[in-house]
Amino acid sequence: MDEFGDLETEIKQLIIDALMLEDIQASDIDSEAPLFIEGLGLDSIDALELAMALQERFGVEIQDDPDENREIFASVKSLAAFVTANRAPQAEAGGRG
Amino acid sequence: MLALRAMRACYRLLGRRVSIALLMPIATYFFLTSARSRRASRDYLETLWATPEGRRALGRRPRAWHVLRHHFEFSIHLLDRMVIWQGDSHHLEIEHEGSEHMFRLARERRGAILLGAHLGSFDLLRLISAQNGLTVNVLMFTAHAEVINRFFAKLNPQSRVHVIAFDPNSVASIFEIKACLDRGELVGILADRLWQRQKGRTVVAPFFGRPALLPLGPFLLQTLLGCPMLLSLCVRTGPDRYRAIARPFAEAGVVPRAERVKRAQELAQAYAKLLEEYCLRTPYQWFNFFDFWEGEEPVRP
Numbered sequence: 001m002d003e004f005g006d007l008e009t010e011i012k013q014l015i016i017d018a019l020m021l022e023d024i025q026a027s028d029i030d031s032e033a034p035l036f037i038e039g040l041g042l043d044s045i046d047a048l049e050l051a052m053a054l055q056e057r058f059g060v061e062i063q064d065d066p067d068e069n070r071e072i073f074a075s076v077k078s079l080a081a082f083v084t085a086n087r088a089p090q091a092e093a094g095g096r097g
Numbered sequence: 098m099l100a101l102r103a104m105r106a107c108y109r110l111l112g113r114r115v116s117i118a119l120l121m122p123i124a125t126y127f128f129l130t131s132a133r134s135r136r137a138s139r140d141y142l143e144t145l146w147a148t149p150e151g152r153r154a155l156g157r158r159p160r161a162w163h164v165l166r167h168h169f170e171f172s173i174h175l176l177d178r179m180v181i182w183q184g185d186s187h188h189l190e191i192e193h194e195g196s197e198h199m200f201r202l203a204r205e206r207r208g209a210i211l212l213g214a215h216l217g218s219f220d221l222l223r224l225i226s227a228q229n230g231l232t233v234n235v236l237m238f239t240a241h242a243e244v245i246n247r248f249f250a251k252l253n254p255q256s257r258v259h260v261i262a263f264d265p266n267s268v269a270s271i272f273e274i275k276a277c278l279d280r281g282e283l284v285g286i287l288a289d290r291l292w293q294r295q296k297g298r299t300v301v302a303p304f305f306g307r308p309a310l311l312p313l314g315p316f317l318l319q320t321l322l323g324c325p326m327l328l329s330l331c332v333r334t335g336p337d338r339y340r341a342i343a344r345p346f347a348e349a350g351v352v353p354r355a356e357r358v359k360r361a362q363e364l365a366q367a368y369a370k371l372l373e374e375y376c377l378r379t380p381y382q383w384f385n386f387f388d389f390w391e392g393e394e395p396v397r398p
Contacts, residue, residue, distance in 0.1 A: 018354070037266055042291065044264070044271035049354075052321065064276035066269035073268040086264070087264050 007080045011054075015076070018053035019046050031076040039075075047073055054079070059088030104176055116176055116270055117336075124169035134386035136313050138167045142390065144305045145380055151305060154377040158276045163381075173333065178220045188337060195343040196225070198354040199283070199327055203231045206281030210326045212339055214289045214372055215385045217339070218333035223258045223333070225341050234277045234286040236263045238292075265292040265314060278324050285329065288315040288368060289385060300362045302369035305376075307390045311369060313350055316361035323351035326364075328371055332379045342375070 009047045011093075012026035019042070033039040036047070050073075051062040060070060060083055104123055108116045128135060142159035145151030157163070180188055202209045211233070213219040219235070226233040237260050261277070261284075263270045277284050292298060292312040300316075301308045319326050326347035334340045346368070352360045376383050 013317050024175060041268050043298070044113070044268060045298070045314055045321070047268040048275065048318070048321055062272055064272045066273070069268045069272055 007083060008076050011076050011079050011083065014057060015040070015050060016055050018049050029076060031080075033075060035073055035075060042073075054083065058083050058086075060086040099330070103171075105179060108176060108179060113176070113180055113185075113337075115191050117173060120172045120176060120385075121169060124165065124172040127172065127344070128165050128168045131386075134168070135164055137386045138164045140233055141383055141385070142167065142352055142380075144307055144390070145376070148305050150377055154380045167381050170333070171386075173382055174218045174382070174384065177333075177339075178218055181224050186228070189224070189227060190335075190338045191228070191370070192334065192338060192340050193343075194340055196341050197212065197343075197344075198345050199231070199329070199343040200222065200229060201329070202325060203229075203281075203283060205359060207349070208278030208281050208324050209283055210278070210281050210315065210324055211285040211329035211343075212315065212316060212326055212368060213285050213287045213329050214375075215287060215383065216289075216372065216375055217330050217384075218384045219285065219287060219329075219331065221331035221339055221341065223283075226258055226283075232259075232282045233285055234259045234261050234274075236261050236287070238263055238265075244326065246302065274318070277323060278322060286315045286318075288365075289389075290314060300365040302366045304369050304390070305373060309369065311365045311392050313358070313365060316364040316368070317357060319347050320352035320357040320360050323349055325349040328368070332375070332382050334379075334397075344371070346371070 008031050009026050012031075015021065015029070016026065021040070024040075029040065035042050035064055042050070047069075054062070060075050062072065070076055075085045104116065104120070107119055111119075112245075117320075139159065142155065146155055146159055155163070159386055177189060199209075199211070211222070213222075222233055222235070225231070235258060259277075261270055261273055263274075274284055289311065291310060292314040298313045299310050300313045302311050303309070325345070328342070328344040328346045330342045331339050332342070347364055
């Protein structure tokens with residue numbers, strides 16, 4: 001559980017860095033809050049930017065499936081679940097920012 | 098809608114030539130029924146007139162007659178879009194200017210963004226793509242994209258134009274755009290209408306001496322995905338003749354994160370500058386019939 005919590009924090013930090021969100025700390029983001037429209041109010045360009053950052057950091061690739069993508073990008077929690085299920089074995093701690 | 102139905106019936110019964118002769122009442126209908134499009138047209142023509150190059154392009158000080166002429170030109174484009182939708186392309190002749198750039202990218206299967214505008218008819222891409230075997234995807238802000246796709250598939254099963262229903266606030270369709278580009282297809286985007294107002298996704302660009310509001314999204318997309326970008330326009334150059342224009346606009350290459358917004362703003366401003374150039378060539382084919390400079394919501398005439 002603890003490891004999972006770490007991943008969520010890591011993803012929150014990744015969101016803040018990738019989208020250059022100012023005045024927001026990882027602790028300000030609720031793991032279960034919606035990311036799009038409500039919550040952080042992200043948009044499609046943010047999603048693309050975030051997907052590229054996730055790929056860089058964890059080696060996970062977002063496919064072209066609208067329904068699945070809606071689920072993956074629902075919250076930090078769902079993003080963490082997606083990363084856990086799909087991350088490349090060697091990409092651990094390989095964060096290059 | 099009434100005018101469109103009349104136009105369609107007229108075209109079916111009498112053909113394109115006769116329909117054009119009968120278009121004036123339809124243009125007059127648009128002219129009389131939409132005060133906003135009348136105002137927008139006048140505003141655009143006056144803005145052009147206020148610049149030395151615009152004055153040269155127009156030749157005469159714009160009056161009500163020129164506004165009507167502007168609406169008439171729009172009606173011809175509407176008719177020809179319908180002609181193309183029906184698959185009756187033999188009526189129209191296409192001349193090419195720079196299309197080899199587009200064909201080369203398609204041949205090399207390098208995905209590229211075709212940057213369009215409401216100048217002339219972007220819809221002619223349908224014809225050009227069919228004639229040259231290109232696969233083109235066009236972004237549309239509508240939930241009706243599915244219906245439109247089915248409609249075109251039925252009209253013309255060979256059509257290689259696919260409409261992407263795009264919602265700038267959703268994650269759903271943005272990865273479809275990326276997938277198309279990854280497959281080496283072309284993605285057409287009209288970049289002279291705002292995607293959304295919030296989040297600083299707009300950019301101010303001078304357009305004929307007045308600041309206009311443009312969407313930043315199309316240009317951010319290029320800096321993120323690093324695909325080449327071509328300006329792509331289709332303007333009418335004769336009674337049955339259109340000119341397909343393709344012009345290299347942005348080189349391939351991903352822009353580093355910290356520089357993306359600045360680069361996208363520069364691209365948007367360069368786009369506005371190029372649009373000016375093409376507006377001067379065919380000043381009456383600018384069909385952004387809304388308060389373009391103030392960035393008000395567009396209205397269909």
